[in-house]
Amino acid sequence: MGVHFGVSTFFVFCLLALSANAREFRIxxxxxxxxxxxxxxxxxxxxxxxxxSTVLIPKGEFKLGEIEMMxxxxxxxxxxxxxxxxxxxxxxxxxxxxxxxxxxNFRLNGGGIxxxxxxxxxxxxxxxxxSLTQCKRLPISIRFDYITDGKVRDxxxxxxKNFHINVIGAKNLTFEDIRIVAPDESPNTDxxxxxxxxxxxxxxxxxxxxxxxxxxxxxxxxxxxxxxTCGPGHGISIGSLGxxxxxxxxxxxxxxxxxxxxxxxxxxxxxxxxxxxSTTASGxxxxxxxxxxxxxxxxxxQEYCPWNRCNKNKPSSIKLVDIKFKNIKGSSGNxxxxxxxxxxxxxxxxxxxxxxxxxxxxxxxxxxxQCSNVSPKLVGKQCPKACSSPVTKQPGH
Ligand SMILES: *[C@@H]1O[C@H](CO)[C@@H](O)[C@H](O)[C@H]1NC(C)=O
Ligand SMILES: *[C@@H]1O[C@H](CO)[C@@H](O)[C@H](O)[C@H]1NC(C)=O
Ligand SMILES: *[C@@H]1O[C@H](CO)[C@@H](O)[C@H](O)[C@H]1NC(C)=O
Ligand SMILES: *[C@@H]1O[C@H](CO)[C@@H](O)[C@H](O)[C@H]1NC(C)=O
Numbered sequence: 255m256g257v258h259f260g261v262s263t264f265f266v267f268c269l270l271a272l273s274a275n276a277r278e279f280r281i282x283x284x285x286x287x288x289x290x291x292x293x294x295x296x297x298x299x300x301x302x303x304x305x306x307s308t309v310l311i312p313k314g315e316f317k318l319g320e321i322e323m324m325x326x327x328x329x330x331x332x333x334x335x336x337x338x339x340x341x342x343x344x345x346x347x348x349x350x351x352x353x354x355x356x357x358x359n360f361r362l363n364g365g366g367i368x369x370x371x372x373x374x375x376x377x378x379x380x381x382x383x384x385s386l387t388q389c390k391r392l393p394i395s396i397r398f399d400y401i402t403d404g405k406v407r408d409x410x411x412x413x414x415k416n417f418h419i420n421v422i423g424a425k426n427l428t429f430e431d432i433r434i435v436a437p438d439e440s441p442n443t444d445x446x447x448x449x450x451x452x453x454x455x456x457x458x459x460x461x462x463x464x465x466x467x468x469x470x471x472x473x474x475x476x477x478x479x480x481x482x483t484c485g486p487g488h489g490i491s492i493g494s495l496g497x498x499x500x501x502x503x504x505x506x507x508x509x510x511x512x513x514x515x516x517x518x519x520x521x522x523x524x525x526x527x528x529x530x531x532s533t534t535a536s537g538x539x540x541x542x543x544x545x546x547x548x549x550x551x552x553x554x555x556q557e558y559c560p561w562n563r564c565n566k567n568k569p570s571s572i573k574l575v576d577i578k579f580k581n582i583k584g585s586s587g588n589x590x591x592x593x594x595x596x597x598x599x600x601x602x603x604x605x606x607x608x609x610x611x612x613x614x615x616x617x618x619x620x621x622x623x624q625c626s627n628v629s630p631k632l633v634g635k636q637c638p639k640a641c642s643s644p645v646t647k648q649p650g651h
Pocket of ligand 1: 374
């Protein structure tokens, strides 16, 4: 069998490379060309290699179509992107541009750029305005599905058509020194979305985008976000939770030493009223956060219902437990410095808030600190004064 023979020969080749470092599978196409076919073939070969291997895209610009790089692989894979890969403007309904799936012991690095070329399609995307089932879905730039023991370091995601990076089913996956860039008016371009995973770190990363810099979906356990700079963007967000049935609990999220600049929100937790499920989000700690001109710097919103896509009469059934906001300082872009709007049906439990110093200089000031259905434990300084202003319902929002 030709195929069998080819594979065996190939194994011999891999084994011969054992003594050296990782065997290298390098793109040989000329810059400017489309490397989808070659990359797909190289990845398959590397994945079958019994020794550690490197897949390398050298410096230069290349076109790249939708590509799924699927494990399980026989040995660790290092994917090195030194050049720039560009998606084209075509959208064929797939939910990803580049997908890494079911790989254990995975590394991605090299200083290169994934350019989603989203500019033309942003205008066609109305998912942020209409029912989620009725809009034209655009591909997520980079998907990491079911990665175990991985490290993604020193890459850039530029102008994604939809989310830049989406992670699901990961166990022990670290992102470090990542750059994410898209204009503030690009819709739905979440920087890094994580969910249904255990053990993710996002470290020393700079995110400028049009939607949430980091968003955390249901089923996330043990997430650390450290030294992330966000802005423009919509801040760092847990949720939205409760839109779908069959959601899982969120447990253990730590966001520390982060800076937000010129963002629409700071650190927030948002859940839908009349949630389709009844889960718990617990152990969520925000600490040492610097704000510069951040609207809604600290926000728990259990009445999250954009474009009236929900029944606001039923309180949210998502329980928020053990939530901490500590040492959060800087300037707000609106007077809602702190807003803790918990569910009438399930008031937030064990909320601690301490060393808050948020200023607002607008004409409609001063800054406010509102609480509903929550009695936070207050520690250290509170500026503005905690739970001082009553929450007034805003009609139509
Ligand atoms: C997107 O396209 C418009 C119209 O062609 C152009 O004015 C704008 O500069 C582009 N933006 C980016 C981020 O490329
Ligand atoms: C997590 O993944 C990294 C990178 O693959 C690996 O070096 C480390 O041993 C893993 N840690 C655990 C606890 O599995
Ligand atoms: C955050 O920064 C402070 C001050 O630089 C440092 O002492 C602390 O160890 C950092 N915390 C984490 C979890 O990195
Ligand atoms: C404050 O942030 C908003 C975006 O939320 C931005 O439009 C505005 O230009 C920023 N102001 C300053 C002074 O940077």
